[in-house]
Amino acid sequence: MLLTSEDLLTVARNYWPSTRDAYLEQEASPELKRLQALWEQTLPGLDRWWSFLSELETALPDFKLSDVTATRDACFRCVAYPRNTSSYSQSRWAAVGCLSILAPVCFVYGVQLEYRGTERISQRASFGPLPPETAHVADLMAQKMESNFRATSLPRELTQTRVPLFVEFKEPPETMLVHALFTSSPESIP
Template identity: 50%
Template sequence: MSPTNLTTEQLLSIAREYWRTDRYQHLTQEPSPEDDKREARWKEVLQKVDRWHAFLADLKQALPDFTIGDGTATPDACFRCVAYPVKGRPLPPFDWVVVGCISILAPIYMLYGVEFERAGKVRLGSKVSFEPLPPQMRHPAEVFARKIEETFGVSALPREVAELPVPLVVEWKEPPETRLFHALFSNQPESVP
């Protein structure tokens, strides 16, 4: 099935295969069938991790004025790449990073930005921004989008679909706070390296 043909209902159905509607794991301390399925999916996609590393190397060439990194972390349901402005430039009061997420559950991706305030080397707070991104984040986000689509053949998930509430427990996110974004990508988008 082509990624552009996935409906919101199909995406929700995919998410339900990997996340529960209750706190099973946290109550029983045992992996649920959904946890096992998510872990099996990670094992499957990690067999092709060389493609991911080549993609990150390609991003470094395409964005020489940025520090590119791998922001992937489990139990997230995505690979994440990050782009920070090169250090040494005069920085505004808020540092920022652009994040590109490629779901391991569905053929989709999403871009967002994180701005955070620092006190020395300590991050004090963060703000996640989805489309439209602040002006300083647009160039790296455009490069991310182009490279993700070329390399992985996935489609961007529209913000309005990503923000739909879902009746699923995704790690520590519970309804009514859980969004489709959390289930298909990350329950902590603000948590970046």
């Protein structure tokens, strides 16, 4: 069942404040306290996430898988980097999979990595179509999250819906559902 943007916004409002003042207070806002409590409830089931990553790693032998989950976000997150970069130009792509802890939804996107020699000089998240060498990885990630966690993959258009919430350093009008349901820094990967 696909949730609407209104349904997802209702969920996100429980965990992210609608004013900047919530971040200026010494004590965490009620919304942020609920997010912390949800992480405390969710973390004991971490073995299931690790099993998923092992299964994904087996299915993607040409890619290096890393867990990039951060409890300041609202999701479990992993990234798949191509192992053989010798055939790639100075621009490479990684696929990033997110499994929300707020709702039974997932999202996969790409991060374009720019290099000068071996030094990474920039990285940019892309929610649009991915290059073929990354698209198949993203599709597999999404399928496995859907089947392993009974999550619904959100369409890219829905994740880019603007929301009136303050999520970490994102604030309206820049805040989108992707920030509220998954991560405020989609471009940030190691």
